[in-house]
Amino acid sequence: MSDQLEHEDEQDLPEQIAIRLEKRERLNKLNDAYPVALPITHSIGEVRAAHPDLDVDVATGEFVGIAGRVMFQRNTGKLCFATLQAGDGQRIQAMLSLDKVGEEQLELFKELVDLGDHLFVEGEVITSKRGELSILVNSWKMAAKTIRPMPNLHNELGEEFRVRHRYLDLIVRDRAREVVKIRAQVMASLRKTFTEDRFLEIETPMLQTIHGGASARPFKTHSNAFDTELFLRIAPELFLKRAVVGGIDRVYEINRNFRNEGADRTHSPEFAMLEAYEAYGDYNSIADLTQKLIQNAAMDVFGTHQVVLEDGTINDLGGVWPRISMFESLSEACGQKITPETPIEDLKKLAKSVDIDIEHPLHGKYVEELWEHFVKDTLVQPTFVIDFPVDTSPLTRNHRSKPGVVEKWDLYIRGYEQATGYSELVDPVVQRERFVEQVTLAAAGDPEAMKLDEDFLKALEFGMPPSGGMGMGIDRLLMSLTGLGIRETIMFPLVK
């Protein structure tokens, strides 16, 4: 297998590449295998739209110049057919007949044009005797010569091949193009909803001297100019909150986060994250907003809250999503009352009895593990799980009335954690205490625990208004809306 097209290697090239390189040479001698400009008058889609239902064997008298990628060729002796495809997947047939283009041009077409080439044709819009909308070609020109053969269009491409050659996947597979479009439309819908609610989009640092705002292992890098260690951000949270301190009362960011953790069907080392903060909101108002963002996206993109997933099942995103208490739903599911006061020894015993094998200093960690074991998989419809343990949520405000829990929710859709929201902790003294607890954990060997971000604490000391905040994985939102794996919702996922 050769990945280089250097001349000295030409003898070792796959046969088909060597042949196409010769054709490229011939095209360059005749004219140009890669012309800079072509007299295109219409897109393929425009030609199709202008002639939606012509009768069989019609000549319109309209002449157009179009370009597209050759997807199929059917060359007979004196009449050749080529199916041209535009970038958006629209196709039209080109017909080259001996009496229109002449013997020389017809021969050159047969000799030099391969599947995959970008071709320009100029001619009359007609329908064939079988009724296919076609361009009856007067002249043709190579628009861009392809050196490598296209993959076989009649077999499904393997998943690995598709991920590693997304450009081919996009040419060959309608669904791949659709997903790109859906993603763009979802992004537009999210921004539209935010704009309607008077949120401002900002961009905060991706290179950070201290990583914070989540618990995850960061990617490390180094700045030559500052001669200092830098981290790719694991979350934008602490900067967005600085913005709220500064008076950007409704603020959001959609951008990439990086986490040096495992990759699987629902995790990618870099992933698009949405975070939003609303001054004078709380975890209830931000839950309302989250539901609205997702429902608007489904409606804007698919025209319904009942979205059809890849496997044909329907994901019903409609209605008001239930909010269930973590402690209450766990108590109900496991058959014994679990509260923040339940001794950790009892939790450990319960965990052991259902084969949850963890050893952790935090009470809340056991509660969350037990909840995931007993309740998580039973949630299919979108559900806000509210009121989390305090000791695993260092950036969240204590519950206004329930002791031992914080005002935090996780949104679950079809068993996936889709988003998380808080009544944000804004008391700088409590925040410092929580950070110190984290640092103590770090010293105890917990690599995910946060470092103390003094500048962030200073910002809080200048006063952050009471706020609701949320974070949502964009790639996961796409998964919920389409049923695809994360490697299909990300156009170019990381591959080794």
Added chain:
RNA sequence: GGGCCUCUAGCUCAGUUGGUUAGAGCAACGGACUUUUAAUCCGUGGGUCGUCGGUUCGAUCCCGACGGGGCCUACCA
């Protein structure tokens, strides 16, 4: 990180219980064909069977290491 599976032509895949020359469809090459729709028909070429090593008279096949990929599992969203 741990366990299991996988890698054969440009693409999708057969196959060899270890034996002379590794197959198919599409793609390519030569030829025929003025209405095809994955065009058809006749003919031809194309492979370091992931890489390296071992066992063997003989390895694409068995064994080992390495590399790529997948699934399960652990951590994270």
